[in-house]
Amino acid sequence: MIDEDLKTxxxxxxxxxxxxxxxxxxxxxxxxxxxxxxxxxxxxxKIGDYPRELAVGEEFDLYLYVGNHMGSTQLYRVYVxxxxxxxxVSDTEAYGAPVLTSIDAxxxxxxxxxxxxxxxIPVSGVNLRxxxxxxxxxxxxxxxxxxxxxxxxxxxxxETR
Amino acid sequence: xxxxxxLAVALAVAAGAAQAEGGLDGLAAEVFTAITEAEEAGGDxxxxxxxxxxxxxxxxxxxxxxxxxxEGLLNDLLVEAEAVRAAGAxxxxxxxxxxxAKTVVLLGAAAAVWLRGDGWFWRLWRRSKAGxxxx
Numbered sequence: 001m002i003d004e005d006l007k008t009x010x011x012x013x014x015x016x017x018x019x020x021x022x023x024x025x026x027x028x029x030x031x032x033x034x035x036x037x038x039x040x041x042x043x044x045x046k047i048g049d050y051p052r053e054l055a056v057g058e059e060f061d062l063y064l065y066v067g068n069h070m071g072s073t074q075l076y077r078v079y080v081x082x083x084x085x086x087x088x089v090s091d092t093e094a095y096g097a098p099v100l101t102s103i104d105a106x107x108x109x110x111x112x113x114x115x116x117x118x119x120x121i122p123v124s125g126v127n128l129r130x131x132x133x134x135x136x137x138x139x140x141x142x143x144x145x146x147x148x149x150x151x152x153x154x155x156x157x158x159e160t161r
Numbered sequence: 162x163x164x165x166x167x168l169a170v171a172l173a174v175a176a177g178a179a180q181a182e183g184g185l186d187g188l189a190a191e192v193f194t195a196i197t198e199a200e201e202a203g204g205d206x207x208x209x210x211x212x213x214x215x216x217x218x219x220x221x222x223x224x225x226x227x228x229x230x231x232e233g234l235l236n237d238l239l240v241e242a243e244a245v246r247a248a249g250a251x252x253x254x255x256x257x258x259x260x261x262a263k264t265v266v267l268l269g270a271a272a273a274v275w276l277r278g279d280g281w282f283w284r285l286w287r288r289s290k291a292g293x294x295x296x
Contacts, residue, residue, distance in 0.1 A: 006282040007274055014271035018264050025260035073200055073210050075193040103221065104186075106193060106213040108206065113214070137190055139197040 030071075037067030037112065038078065038134045038149045045114065054157050059120045064132065066105050067112035075137035077144060078103045080119065083129040094146040095131050121157045128155045185220050185228060188235045189213065195242035203256075204249025212238045 041063035042049035051060045068074045083089075083097030100122075105113050121128065134149040192213055200206045212234060219231035274281070 004279075007278045010278070010282075011271045011275045014267050014274065018267035018271065021260055021263045021267065025257065073193075073196055073206055075190070075213075104189065104217045106196075106210050106217060108210040111210075137193055139194040142190075142194070 034070040036070060036074065036076070036134065036136070036147060036149060037065065038132065038151055039065035039067075040132055040151045040153065041065055041114065050153050052154070052156065054121055054155055056122065056124050056157055056159055057120050059118055061116065061118050064103055064115045064117055065112065066107060066115070066134075068107035068109055071109055073106065073108050076105050076107065076147070077135045077137070078105075079131075079133045079135065080117075081131045081133060082121065082123070083131055084125065085127045085129060087129070089129070089131055089133075089150055089152060091148050091150075092146075094135075095133055095150065097129075097131065100130075121155060124157045124159050126156050128157055129153075130155055185232060185235070188232065188239075189217060189220070192216075192235050192238045192242065195239055195246070199242045199246035199249055202246045202249040203253035204245035204247075206242075206245060209238055209242055209245060212241075 039047075040050070041047060043051075043061045043063075045063050050062075054060060064078055066076055066078065068076075079094075079102045080100045081095050081097040082100050083095060087095070087097055089095050100119065101117075103115055103117060105115060107113060119130075121130070130153040132151045134147040135144045136147045137143070138145050192209075196206050196209045196213060199209065216231040216234045216238070219227040219234070222228075
């Protein structure tokens with residue numbers, strides 16, 4: 001009777017071990033919820049102290065934070081676009097404002113990078129919207145696609161300061 | 162031999178044309194695609210990704226000398242990516258074979274215990290206690 005119980009336990013353990021081996025081989029690399037991070041940090045590399053009032057052509061420094069949790073290596077491009085309050089940003093479509101510059105970064109899975117950037121605004125205006133928009137390179141399609149992540153800063157830019 | 166030479170020349174011309182068309186951006190995308198393929202094949206691409214990111218940083222500077230260095234780095238990465246892909250594919254094949262063998266052995270052991278295991282544990286216990294005298 002005890003022997004029968006021991007036999008059942010031993011067979012159960014062997015089957016569990018076999019199942020675990022199969023799971024490890026085929027499903028261990030699966031990422032449940034892939035996502036990417038995009039953040040804008042101020043000149044002190046912290047959230048805050050963002051510029052608000054600027055003169056046309058005045059240079060200012062920011063830091064771009066990009067993180068990859070997509071389960072594979074990613075090539076990101078962050079477009080910096082200058083728009084206005086009248087033109088809204090969308091989660092599904094790229095912002096239709098002119099591009100000031102773009103920053104590319106290649107990141108392995110579970111890695112992040114903080115990139116220093118120096119920008120200047122070429123036109124004056126009130127409540128200008130400086131949009132940072134994340135795109136990723138789709139190797140299968142062979143092109144860039146909007147990755148539905150964006151950040152923005154509001155700026156007042158005067159002719160002179 | 163001739164056909165091989167012609168193919169090599171055609172590939173070189175095509176690669177040159179693609180590079181001229183896309184410039185450094187196109188070359189960087191090509192390297193990324195090669196890295197993706199190497200990663201999917203099971204290769205360790207961490208150094209390749211660091212290299213690509215370094216090349217992108219050089220491209221950002223806008224300095225022609227840095228761009229020249231970036232181009233050299235990207236071309237090197239393209240060659241290395243192929244080697245990493247091949248090594249990854251070999252490792253994946255080996256690991257898959259080991260996983261299949263482990264599963265077969267475990268399932269075989271489970272079947273053997275189930276079918277022929279009656280009395281095994283009792284005999285094992287008795288053997289381990291052979292010569293034991295209760296005080």
